[in-house]
Every structure is written in structure tokens, then in C-alpha cells.
Amino acid sequence: MAKGFCDLQGGAFQNGAFCGSNPCGGGGGEGACCAGTFCYQDTQENCEGAGRDFFGGPCEPSPCGGTSGACCTAEGCGSGLTPSECDGIGGLFLPNTSCTATTCDVGACCLEEGCQDVIQSVCNSMGGTWIVDSSCIDDACGIGACCAGATPTSECSMDTRLNCESFGRTFLGVGTVCSPNPCGVLSVIAACCTLEGCVELNQIDCAVSGGTFVASSPNCGPQTCVVGACCLEDGSCLDQIPSDCENLGGSHNASGLCFEISCPPAVLGACCVDLEPGATCIQALQSDCEAGGRVYIGDGISCASSPCRTCSTCDGDVDNNNARDGQDVSAFVECIIASGGAPGFVPAGCDCADMNHDFSVAMDDVGPMVNALLDTTGDCP
Ligand SMILES: [Ca+2]
Numbered sequence: 001m002a003k004g005f006c007d008l009q010g011g012a013f014q015n016g017a018f019c020g021s022n023p024c025g026g027g028g029g030e031g032a033c034c035a036g037t038f039c040y041q042d043t044q045e046n047c048e049g050a051g052r053d054f055f056g057g058p059c060e061p062s063p064c065g066g067t068s069g070a071c072c073t074a075e076g077c078g079s080g081l082t083p084s085e086c087d088g089i090g091g092l093f094l095p096n097t098s099c100t101a102t103t104c105d106v107g108a109c110c111l112e113e114g115c116q117d118v119i120q121s122v123c124n125s126m127g128g129t130w131i132v133d134s135s136c137i138d139d140a141c142g143i144g145a146c147c148a149g150a151t152p153t154s155e156c157s158m159d160t161r162l163n164c165e166s167f168g169r170t171f172l173g174v175g176t177v178c179s180p181n182p183c184g185v186l187s188v189i190a191a192c193c194t195l196e197g198c199v200e201l202n203q204i205d206c207a208v209s210g211g212t213f214v215a216s217s218p219n220c221g222p223q224t225c226v227v228g229a230c231c232l233e234d235g236s237c238l239d240q241i242p243s244d245c246e247n248l249g250g251s252h253n254a255s256g257l258c259f260e261i262s263c264p265p266a267v268l269g270a271c272c273v274d275l276e277p278g279a280t281c282i283q284a285l286q287s288d289c290e291a292g293g294r295v296y297i298g299d300g301i302s303c304a305s306s307p308c309r310t311c312s313t314c315d316g317d318v319d320n321n322n323a324r325d326g327q328d329v330s331a332f333v334e335c336i337i338a339s340g341g342a343p344g345f346v347p348a349g350c351d352c353a354d355m356n357h358d359f360s361v362a363m364d365d366v367g368p369m370v371n372a373l374l375d376t377t378g379d380c381p
């Protein structure tokens, strides 16, 4: 209201302040307290005791004069900071944004070009669809067939898992399609492993009974639901039914559980961490090694044998005389013959014949060798 009306009512006029930020304080409760432009909730006594300005009311919108916006930090969302203050504490400043439950949460953002884990406002600015409590690693944006029922004539639509299941429908998996209509497969009868043993049910009834559906077994066989020791590649053991063990890449033993069976120890081998000179060697499982795009030399091979060794002069200088020339050709051919093209095997003295740095000497090294000889002659470059 205007000052005149305030005076008429015996009030104390607060120039420039509005009731929305409740500048009246009072009651001893908490209210907006300004530390510079940073707004937080505190009692008037504490706030003014700390030499700060007490405004009362909420911090949103901030009465502290800071630029309006949210600041996302590892601790969550804060308001009342200027962009540079937010930047100063390692935050991300979002102009004209207020802190809500999800303002700073990262979730899957579904875009035409794929999925990106970002906060909602960034997703909106890219024109994507943001999904709360999701992540790209779970394929949240993946589309698949969504069945309204379990008969061959049930309505099938293409949707994300979240949208499909939010309507109480059954999602068949990312990448599945509606043509031909797959919804009838939900009514196909197969083995279902329950606590009571094996029963033949459709997929939905099996899920309802808390069982594990074994699509690959149309009937209950004597072994279908036998829980046994499942030995995994890394030497560990899990009690599993055969189909689950197979899905884990393990080897199933129907004759006993993990406490009765000793699984073979993990087979480690030499793994060359990169393909460049000076490559580091680690002992690893083949799957772990190759998962990182590294080169697995072979089961049981120890790093102590330095299998990742590389050329000490220059690629193609097979006889190690610091010159790459025609004299290296016969040594190169001998290396190819000695290795037999075996993967992960560099014969002794052939380090400089591995032109493509894959820790083997094979026919795919011939082309690079020819090119190297044509490009330069004489001393090592
Ligand atoms: Ca040479």
C-alpha cells in the first residue's frame, strides 16, 4: 500500500518491501535472513545476532537482492546466489529458475538423437522429454512393444517402459516391435520356477506367482528348476537355476549348492592396457580385459614374461640396427613365419615387426611394413 494509507492505520511503512516477503517478522519463528545476497531461514534473533539483515518470510522469491535463479551444487539446489557466487562454490547457475524437488536432479533426457543424462531445464532447452528418476544406462528412452493384454489381439503400442508400465500395461523390452503383434506370446505356456517347484504357466501368471519364467523350456523337466552351484568366470559361485546361470555366462552344477561344490579358480592372463609403445601389462580375466578395448594375450600367461613389450628403435627396424631399410625385409618375413600369425604372440626379437601394435606379428602387419619402407629409407625416423 501507499505510505499515506499506512500512516493512517498507524503502521510502520517499509519503503521498497512487499508483504510477499513478509518484512514484518515477529513471532520468534524462522524467516528469511540475508547474508549478502544469500538467503537462508533463521530466527530474527540469530540472524541479527550474526550481524545480518532479517527480512522474515520465505527465501523464494529472495528478498536479499540476489539475481533470481537456482544454483545446483553437489549438495542440491540453493537460491539467492548471483551467477558468480554460484560459480564460486562450483555450482551450475540456472537463471529465472526456482528450487523444486527435481530442479537439480539428473535424469534421462530423450532426444531424437538419443539419450543424455542431464537436469530437466537443460533437457527442456534441448527440446527433449525428461524422465524423473531415470537414467540412460537403464535405457529409459528406449522404445519397445507395450501390450494392453496377453492375447494375440491385445492392443500393442510402441512406448518407453515408464509410459507403458504407468498405464498398467506390460512392456516387452527395448527393441521389441508391434508387428506382428507380439502380445499373444505373453500367454504362451512355459516352465515357471516357484518356491514350490516347477509349474507350467504363462509369463504374466508366473510373474504374479513370484516365479522365474523359463521361456526356453516349454515344459517342466527334471532339471528345469533345480537350484545348483553356478560357477562364474571370476571363480565366484551363485546358487541359481540352470537358465539364470546360463544368462550369467556361468556353468551350472545340478549336483550341489555352492557350499558343497568348489568352483574352478578364475583364469587370469596377461592383458596389455593400451596399444602404444610402453604398454602396461595387468593380470585380468579375458572378458574384463577385452571389455576395455585392451589386448588379451592368453590364459595363464604372466605379465612377468613382459608380453606387452614394444619396439625399442622404430617400427619396421626388425634387426634393431637403428635403420629401417631393405635389410629388414628378410627378418620381417622370418618373424611372420615364426609367429604363425598367432594372436597375442610376438616371437623373440620380433618386437619391431609388430607394425600395428596389437602384440602379434601377422599378415595385417605386412601392409604397414611396406608403406613404412616406401615412405622413408635409411635411419629410423
Ligand atoms: Ca634395420
Ligand SMILES: [Ca+2]
Residues within 6 Å of the ligand: 353, 354, 355, 356, 357, 358, 359, 360, 361, 362, 364, 365
Ligand atoms: Ca601386429
